Amino acid sequence: MEEQRTFNPEVAGSNPVKPAKVDVLIVAGSKSDEEIVKKAEKILMENKISYSVEYCSFHREPERLINLIKNTDAKIFIAIAGLSAALPGAIAAFTNKVVIGVPVSAKLNGLDALLSIVQMPKGVPVACVGIDNAENAAYLAIRILSTSSMK
Numbered sequence: 001m002e003e004q005r006t007f008n009p010e011v012a013g014s015n016p017v018k019p020a021k022v023d024v025l026i027v028a029g030s031k032s033d034e035e036i037v038k039k040a041e042k043i044l045m046e047n048k049i050s051y052s053v054e055y056c057s058f059h060r061e062p063e064r065l066i067n068l069i070k071n072t073d074a075k076i077f078i079a080i081a082g083l084s085a086a087l088p089g090a091i092a093a094f095t096n097k098v099v100i101g102v103p104v105s106a107k108l109n110g111l112d113a114l115l116s117i118v119q120m121p122k123g124v125p126v127a128c129v130g131i132d133n134a135e136n137a138a139y140l141a142i143r144i145l146s147t148s149s150m151k
């Protein structure tokens with residue numbers, strides 16, 4: 001599943017051209033999560049935060065996910081997944097960067113995904129927002145990014 005979308009406010013018409021740098025990488029486990037992805041995109045775009053979107057399942061394409069993690073210069077990951085949502089935890093296993101997980105209500109009203117994301121073992125933290133609440137993932141990413149310009 002190869003899909004990549006990018007927004008960089010510094011580069012006019014930057015979608016879908018891949019910019020040299022983005023602040024946030026949104027990864028979703030499936031194209032079926034697109035509706036939730038768009039919620040995060042809207043907030044990032046409104047706040048002029050550069051980002052890319054990738055659709056990649058850790059369960060289905062583990063090696064491609066690892067390559068994405070290793071090759072991005074994004075500072076923060078927003079990882080969106082439903083069901084047995086290993087994606088945010090898997091990303092946190094391969095990077096020390098901030099990972100924000102968004103549980104998707106694919107089955108069980110999203111409780112399966114919520115617990116998969118929130119119950120990370122000590123030492124491998126994932127920040128978890130509410131079920132389907134990708135807006136809050138974007139707002140949290142913006143707050144974290146703003147700490148680097150604080151005095």
Ligand code: AIR
Nearest residue numbers: 029030032057059081082083084085
């Ligand atoms: N998913 C995909 N690979 C592993 C998991 N947990 C999730 C997706 C999506 C749900 O499974 O993030 O929310 C259903 O995916 P699909 O591709 O079957 O529609």
